[in-house]
Amino acid sequence: xxxxxxxxxxxxxxxxxxxxxxxxxxxxxxxxxxxxxxxxxxxxxxxxxxxxxxxxxxxxxxxxxxxxxxxxxxxxxxxxxxxxxxxxxxxxxxxxxxxxxxxxxxxxxxxxxxxxxxxxxxxxxxxxxxxxxxxxxxxxxxxxxxxxxxxxxxxxxxxxxxxxxxxxxxxxxxxxxxxxxxxxxxxxxxxxxxxxxxxxxxxxxxxxxxxxxxxxx
Amino acid sequence: xxxxxxxxxxxxxxxxxxxxxxxxxxxxxxxxxxxxxxxxxxxxxxxxxxxxxxxxxxxxxxxxxxxxxxxxxxxxxxxxxxxxxxxxxxxxxxxxxxxxxxxxxxxxxxxxxxxxxxxxxxxxxxxxxxxxxxxxxxxxxxxxxxxxxxxxxxxxxxxxxxxxxxxxxxxxxxxxxxxxxxxxxxxxxxxxxxxxxxxxxxxxxxxxxxxxxxxxxxxxxxxxxxxxxxxxxxxxxxxxxxxxxxxxxxxxxxxxxxxxxxxxxxxxxxxxxxxxxxxxxxxxxxxxxxxxxxxxxxxxxxxxxxxxxxxxxxxxxxxxxxxx
Numbered sequence: 001x002x003x004x005x006x007x008x009x010x011x012x013x014x015x016x017x018x019x020x021x022x023x024x025x026x027x028x029x030x031x032x033x034x035x036x037x038x039x040x041x042x043x044x045x046x047x048x049x050x051x052x053x054x055x056x057x058x059x060x061x062x063x064x065x066x067x068x069x070x071x072x073x074x075x076x077x078x079x080x081x082x083x084x085x086x087x088x089x090x091x092x093x094x095x096x097x098x099x100x101x102x103x104x105x106x107x108x109x110x111x112x113x114x115x116x117x118x119x120x121x122x123x124x125x126x127x128x129x130x131x132x133x134x135x136x137x138x139x140x141x142x143x144x145x146x147x148x149x150x151x152x153x154x155x156x157x158x159x160x161x162x163x164x165x166x167x168x169x170x171x172x173x174x175x176x177x178x179x180x181x182x183x184x185x186x187x188x189x190x191x192x193x194x195x196x197x198x199x200x201x202x203x204x205x206x207x208x209x210x211x212x213x214x215x216x217x
Numbered sequence: 218x219x220x221x222x223x224x225x226x227x228x229x230x231x232x233x234x235x236x237x238x239x240x241x242x243x244x245x246x247x248x249x250x251x252x253x254x255x256x257x258x259x260x261x262x263x264x265x266x267x268x269x270x271x272x273x274x275x276x277x278x279x280x281x282x283x284x285x286x287x288x289x290x291x292x293x294x295x296x297x298x299x300x301x302x303x304x305x306x307x308x309x310x311x312x313x314x315x316x317x318x319x320x321x322x323x324x325x326x327x328x329x330x331x332x333x334x335x336x337x338x339x340x341x342x343x344x345x346x347x348x349x350x351x352x353x354x355x356x357x358x359x360x361x362x363x364x365x366x367x368x369x370x371x372x373x374x375x376x377x378x379x380x381x382x383x384x385x386x387x388x389x390x391x392x393x394x395x396x397x398x399x400x401x402x403x404x405x406x407x408x409x410x411x412x413x414x415x416x417x418x419x420x421x422x423x424x425x426x427x428x429x430x431x432x433x434x435x436x437x438x439x440x441x442x443x444x445x446x447x448x449x450x451x452x453x454x455x456x457x458x459x460x461x462x463x464x465x466x467x468x469x470x471x472x473x474x475x476x477x478x479x480x481x482x483x484x485x486x487x488x489x490x491x492x493x494x495x496x497x498x499x500x501x502x503x504x505x506x507x508x509x510x511x512x513x514x515x516x517x518x519x520x521x522x523x524x525x526x527x528x529x530x531x532x533x534x535x536x537x538x539x540x541x
Contacts, residue, residue: 003422004419004502004528005421005422005470005472005475005499005502006419006421006472006474006502006503006504006505006531007419007502007504007505007506007528007531007532007535008472008505009470009472009502011422011469011470013469016467017467018467030262040258040259041258041259041260041261041262042262043261043262043470043493043494044262045467045468045469045470045494046467046468046469047467047469048467048469048470049470050261050469050470050471050472050494052258052261052472055505055531055532055535055536056535056536056539059529059532060528060529060532061529126468126494127262127263127264128264128468128492128493128494129264129492130264130372130373131260131263131264131265131373131375132263132264133264135468172373172374191363191364191373191374191375192363196260196263196364197263199263200262200263201262201263
């Protein structure tokens with residue numbers, strides 16, 4: 001389903017759910033769209049892709065037709081090789097102030113929570129909120145929690161957190177309402193670097209519990 | 218004046234931009250002044266806003282008045298005043314709305330270019346009737362390029378706001394300065410800035426999430442701009458818009474001009490530093506042709522109305538404005 005979002009973007013809706021299989025189709029189609037010269041950039045999300053184009057060189061109907069051609073090439077077997085990333089995480093204590101309260105709420109031990117969080121491989125469904133923030137899922141059902149009732153005004157960069165059926169990492173210091181389980185020493189965003197982002201939408205991610213990070217925590 | 222000459226020989230350690238020649242020093246600044254260009258493209262999928270000028274028309278005009286390359290960096294000034302001390306002869310162009318330019322005894326209107334001699338002081342002052350001024354310099358400012366753009370995104374730590382003491386660099390202009398001075402922007406090309414604009418909008422993907430009454434409210438009533446507006450978004454105040462569907466939207470991409478309707482029914486129009494995606498239903502999207510009019514609306518004072526257009530019509534209108 002294609003609809004205009006203003007005169008310079010078109011929204012592709014492939015479904016209406018947060019679902020790993022549907023999201024893989026989103027990333028596969030987003031990759032196919034890069035070969036259309038009129039496309040300025042795409043924003044793959046959970047079940048949609050927003051395509052930005054230049055209205056001075058391409059009309060809405062032209063871009064719509066070009067996108068429909070690509071959609072017809074996208075069959076159920078379309079597979080895009082994903083990057084696999086391992087992310088070291090120091091769980092609990094000062095690095096993960098919400099680990100113990102979250103475990104209590106979920107009727108799990110902290111170590112059981114860490115095991116459930118780190119044994120799965122997650123998909124980066126989309127990125128946003130702040131530059132480089134990966135929305136990842138899907139969490140084990142036993143880890144589902146609502147957001148904090150009062151968001152923190154400052155969550156430190158590198159905080160690994162969960163909310164609802166998702167997990168994420170704060171790339172820069174920012175306000176935040178997710179439950180902070182731990183901290184990664186990796187830098188997710190560096191505007192001065194040639195490759196400013198650690199993650200890309202569609203990546204596969206696994207957390208590796210560590211005992212100590214570079215800060216000696 | 219002698220103090221200033223010392224500044225020329227020994228640049229302040231605070232911040233020196235780029236590698237080309239120093240041209241002006243910021244001596245006084247209130248409000249927010251940032252470098253902006255036509256925007257940072259290609260990083261939306263990582264969550265980086267497009268940024269760029271709030272008023273693309275005034276931005277382009279400032280550069281075109283000086284024969285600058287189309288993507289040159291300019292200074293965007295909002296909510297305050299800036300004073301420059303010139304370190305060499307140059308020509309400035311200032312466009313936008315709600316400002317005037319002073320040089321000791323003369324006052325220059327916006328949308329003109331003026332010669333500035335080394336040693337002169339130029340002040341861009343806030344008046345009524347707009348929000349953003351665009352200050353372009355002959356040759357274009359040489360500010361740092363981050364992720365392929367000279368646009369500043371303060372919340373993301375991409376670039377920084379200008380401050381008093383900054384010495385700014387510019388490229389050498391290719392046109393003779395005397396030929397660039399004293400130009401006026403052609404009246405027949407002007408953008409019809411207004412305190413009572415009717416903004417053209419295209420219905421957005423969730424337009425059918427609203428009741429017929431809610432849609433009528435949106436197109437038939439008047440909205441004002443909340444005083445707490447910024448580069449990220451313009452919160453509007455007026456009759457609340459009624460929803461028919463109240464489920465949560467799964468976050469999806471959005472763009473400058475997207476009009477989100479949160480739970481309180483008051484529209485929020487996303488602007489240059491818009492988050493790349495959002496989870497509120499969008500009723501409509503302001504056209505590019507109408508965005509400059511919205512950008513320059515004055516908080517509380519301006520009366521804003523919306524008119525529905527189809528996408529083909531919006532694109533034709535945009536082409537006409539750009540071709541003028």
